[in-house]
Amino acid sequence: MNSNKVVISGKEIRKKFIEFFSEKHGHRVVKSSSLIPDNPTVLLTTAGMLQFVPIFLGYEKPTDPPRAVSVQKCARAGGKDSDIENVGRTPRHHTFFEMLGNFSFGDYFKSEIIPWAWEFITEDLKLDKSSLWITVYETDDEAFAIWRDKVGVSEDRIIRKGKKDNFWGPPGPSGPCGPCSEIHFDFGEQYSCGPDCHISNCECDRFVEIWNLVFMELNQDEEGKITPLEKKNVDTGMGLERITMVMNGVASTFETDLLLPILQQVAQMSGKTYKENPKTDISLRIITDHARCVTFLIADGLKPGNEGRNYVLRMILRRALRHGKLLGIELPFLHNLVDVIVENYGEAYPELVENKDKIKDIVKKEEERFRQTIERGEGLLNEIIATAQKQESKVISGEDAFKLYDTFGFPLELTVEIADEQGVAVDVQGYTKAMAEQKERAKSAHQAVSLTDKLLYVEIMNKLGQTDFIGYNQLKSDNNKVIALVENGKQIEVFEEEYIDIILDKTPFYAESGGQVGDTGIIKSDNFEAKVINTVKVEGLFIHKAQVLAGKISVGEVINAEVDEARRKEITIHHTTAHLMQSALRKVLGDGVAQAGSMVEPDRTRFDFSFDRGMTPDEIKQVEQLINGWICDNIQRETAEMSIDEAKQAGAIALFDEKYGDKVRVVSLGEVSKELCGGTHACSTGDIRVCKITSESAIAAGTRRIEAVCGNEAVKYLNSHSEELEKIAKSMKAPTTEVFARIQKMTDDIRQMQKKLKDLEAELAAGKVSDVAKNAIDIDGGKLLVERIDGLNADLLKQTVEQIADKLGESIVVFASVNEDKISIIAKVSNDFMTKGINAGKIVNEVASDCGGKGGGRPNFAQAGAKDPTNLDKALLYLKSTLA
């Protein structure tokens, strides 16, 4: 094996690392954060630095002292940093791993961390120096010099690499990042993949990156713009599994003391022997890795589901199960691995011990679900694959892949993997599109009931009758009977899991209709308690979409139903506001205004209406004033049932394409409003207290949308605006009444200053220009000047080139400038040179193409643009050498 003879266990390495940085170098020991990060832009915790992002960005105070050490639980599965495709297929990739890391928050930097890292691995871990290689970022001369001069690594073992290899971060769409230097372990020539195998060009298993030292000094924003951080920081990360592999003297992380006991148990369960069959080995490794990841994720509170992080967990879990099936292990089996994992890791991570039973339970339930999935979906999947195999393109359509997911619960990644094994690809883009389309459909339909479910509900209603809605006048009732339970499109008798549809004989819960959202609240009995997340209806059947919090619910049981009163009250006043809105719009804009839709929620009213132009600010104000006037009048609301003809005669407004029954409900607000409506309303307009219009916009040709808030929400809205204004006034040290004038003055001042700055920049650049003219060198037939002056825009650069070329006479002048992330390159070639075959167009094109751009122009004058300045200096140097 490798030349390292000292065998140290993973557990000991954890300890040594912490001791080295805390005791020897005064770091604060920080606990691993959860695998579920606070940062919503990152799916899972992918690195040790994640919990410190607010410190690096300067939002939070550094630790005291400002240097920390940790062993962080990390998961790289799903999302930008996923390693899942490699897991099992390489000897060292994982979905879950531990990262040993030390961090400096504006404290020490390169000159300290580089020697320390070397000291730890060569003295504390006693790694053989001749097995180590160093990489640094290609322009990082400082790190290079520290490795060479301060540490004593010979130059030929320090390799410079580009952005792909030696620049780290940001961990999400934006955040801290920086150049890095890595330490690699060389397993020796006997592991090389060929004669050219070398650290500088090879990613085979001979070399393994063990430690990444990131010099965290930059910040990248969402648009990719990079700016320096206020302080220079350090973030290092060493994969515990990898360093343990080296220290255990084995060639795979799966054979370390951290993972081998799990792998052995998987092998035993499957009756297979590790290292007998490469294909079987992949499945053994996948199950080992995934079981560990699943155990840690659930211990941190994650549950399998269909969105975001929960989906990632489901996907990993199901992938492990499928590989179990490939090995011939009977489902369920994965939960039986939890014991060995907890045994191996429980001491370092007590959360595993605390949650062991819960983890087993959740894994087992998901295994049961997946067994049903496989049983139901496998036939269809095989059929789809067989059809694809017959086609020339051998591709499974996005819709088919989506159907497998939506109907049978096959995660996309699983379909891709299974199809790939049979030489068939999957249209992943088509899948994403089908998923987006379904979400859109679900949103616009405003109901959480699928078509197949609808048929079932109609059947139930035909058998058991319509639900009696008792919620106009009461929000609580205590003798409602459970008459049906539906889970995943199937009627059941008893339920004790999580999500369930509950149908009652009567209910105070209002079901989503007529633009008013459904009620939420609680349904409970002595045996159980459930949270109603939404109430919807199919025909006359009310469906309580509920999440069981505790216990068991059974058909026939009598329960208490309690609507969330505060929320209903807010919904109610927003609904009455929608009626006032319609009347006010008609008064201000004319009777031609017709309702085109509405949405009433606890925190807003949205009213769509036909009108062929945008409203003026004055019209909006008038509408708002009318509504607030009616609120002050405290008009009593009245409701009456009558025939549709009577209602029309009474002048009630009905929605054009709405279907109404024989009897309709008419809601009146004195002389102000009379509408056909089944929704819930305030007793009198005074309950609304205040209304504020928040926006008016177009949603389609001839259709406008106006939005408003009222009651508590309006007070919140107005308060937040006045608080903002006060904050601005305070920061400007001006009374609120003067803020606007001050801002206007400031804007003028800034404009003037910007102009002055531009003039100054131009003057400065012009100064530089006359200086650089001196750099022209003599070549055969005239002068050559190739220069880079940053900070000039293309126009200024052009003028400069013209001026200098005039001054130099027969000459070739090439200028490049990096300005606001753009590179401009301009070349001018005088006539004599041009007739000798020198072409300005070719010159700029060559330079630009080295910098990811292009351009061209006439042979005597040409201009090009590019974006990546990494190779600009090299390209100019090369150009100079070819022309001189």
Ligand code: SER
């Ligand atoms: N953030 C770096 C990494 O994840 C070093 O900790 O590799």
